[in-house]
Amino acid sequence: MNAADIMIGLEDLSEADEAALSLIKSRQAAMEKRVTGWSAINTGSWNAQGLNAFSKQLAEALSETGADIDFIPTAPIEKVDDKGQMTQFQSAPVIRAQARKDAQVQVILTGHYDTVFPPNTFETIKDIGDGKLNGPGLADMKGGITVMIEALKAFESGTDKDKLGYTVILTPDEETGNFGSNPMIMDAAKDAHIGLTFEPSMEDGSMVGGRKGSAVFDVVFHGRSAHAGRNPEDGNSALMAAAEFALDIEALNGQFDGVTLNVGSIDGGNAVNIVPAIAVVRMGVRAPDEPSADWATQNVRAAYEKALKRKGITGHFHGGFYRPPKPRNAAQDRLLSDVTETGKALGLSLTFRDTGGVCEGNNVFAAGTPNIDTLGVRGGRIHSSDEFMVVESLSERAGLAVLILNRIADGRIDAKAIKNLMTN
Ligand SMILES: [Zn+2]
Structure with missing residues (x-):
């Protein structure tokens, strides 16, 4: 046992947790390779061709979880042009994955595969030292999707998987407001007890509590x-x-x-x-x-x-x-505290700050489902050509996500009780 192992609260880890964490640790290099490959493919929100091409590759990666995959076409997005005329834009499909719809506890996991960068604007991936990579969408949020997929794979290899079903929704239009994909998010979110969204956390690991x-x-x-x-x-x-x-x-x-x-x-x-x-x-x-x-x-x-x-x-x-706003309420407070506890088992001291920024977590909340929405990689400077990801956070955050899934499955996180707090 080395010093790092002693720091981690090993007594808080179940056998399933330990197995999942060692699996994820072994996947760090593969995750890094995957996300840099994905970053090199332009998926700007208005690049329908790039989004469509990438959606096939992404669905294939998602299918490693063993879940059933569907492509759901999005409705055209209406835009008002500078002459005041209505125009339409057809984006790529939503990718949905489902496993065990009949399980007692249901989770929705969401993420977006578009970025804010149009083709030929920001396309290079650079090692900028200090364990950080700079590149489009590495943090926001191809890194987060990579984390999500590895967490699900590790969860699926565990012993408690039959107690938890889930739906993954990956959208092509989050950066422009989810106008085409919101119906699919709402539909999957309303039946779920807990939502997990994989936007990046801050470089220091702090996460988002309430959102305007x-x-x-x-x-x-x-x-x-x-x-x-x-x-x-x-x-x-x-x-x-x-x-x-x-x-x-x-x-x-x-x-x-x-x-x-x-x-x-x-x-x-x-x-x-x-x-x-x-x-x-x-x-x-x-x-x-x-x-x-x-x-x-x-x-x-x-x-x-x-x-x-x-x-x-x-x-x-x-x-x-x-x-719609995602204020802190009794359900959110309980979930944040359970996730903080989960982080401790990994040696992470998680903190939450409120923000005026918005994301799919707002939509999941609007469907009546408490959620935590910054489970992706640690990173910063998103939406700029200085966007970066902290590379080691790929396995760190996948570890956090699988521990949350394990705890929801075995009841250490009581998903139904948390959801019930939404209506109290
Ligand atoms: Zn994002």
């Missing part, structure tokens, strides 16, 4: 164009309606605790001698809980209605809270 909800609104104003010199009185400026709306939105900041609103862009108008007939405003809201999200939605809508009162202005209003 996130809304996006695309608001289109139509006016009437006219010559700005000859007959400006015949024109109705859509840009002025957009400007009034933007200022009213800005003024909502600070009016409700924890709610922030941001007008991200205004497109519209033309030459300086034309009264502008079209403006498209894109804005976002973050809100910590349901009452504040309702307040924000009502007030954004009211600001829109007010701008429509300008002479000759009509409009379209799109959007809403596509990711």
Whole structure:
């Protein structure tokens, strides 16, 4: 026994835990090889061809768990273009894996295989020292999917597997809001007792507790164009309606605790001698809980209605809270504390922080299922070309995930009791 083994609370590990951990330890190099291979394949959210090609490779890796695999087509995503017109984008399918739907305890595991990087933007993988690799999607979240698959494989080789069934949902559109894949997440999440999502944790291993909800609104104003010199009185400026709306939105900041609103862009108008007939405003809201999200939605809508009162202005209003808030509640607190205990058995002291950032964990929570959503690799600088993954965290976090699965299966984590706390 070496010093590292003594530090780990071995008495907290079951026989199944020890077997799973040694299996995962032996997979570290294979995991590293897999994730770097995956990082080299571009799967930007709008790269349908890249996503489709990768989905086949990913499904094959997922099939190593022995679960039944399906490809579920996603509905086209509607987008408002800069001219205020609706356009459609067809993404790749959701990959679903299911095992033992009739088991007493059910878990949903989710992850996304898209990245924020379009083709030819960030494609190199570099060793940046200190045990870190820099590359697209290594942390967010091809590393997390690698962790998930190895944890499931190790769980499947254990003795308690018949007590737990699961559904895996891997989505092609998380970075753009899960607009095509949300129905599949909700469908699988509502029947599950616990959700596990594999977004990266911080470099120091700290994880996310509560999350705000996130809304996006695309608001289109139509006016009437006219010559700005000859007959400006015949024109109705859509840009002025957009400007009034933007200022009213800005003024909502600070009016409700924890709610922030941001007008991200205004497109519209033309030459300086034309009264502008079209403006498209894109804005976002973050809100910590349901009452504040309702307040924000009502007030954004009211600001829109007010701008429509300008002479000759009509409009379209799109959007809403596509990711509802995921506040801490009794169920989440109990789950976080059980996961903290699980971490101790591995010698990890896990901490949780609240954030304004959002992910699929919000959606799983909205389906009524408590979840922990930062079970992926340790990493940082995600969504930038400095994105990195801490390589040793592949097996570390796969170890954590399989221990959580083992504890849910053998009852040390009481999944049904935790789920019941959602409705209390
Ligand atoms: Zn992510």
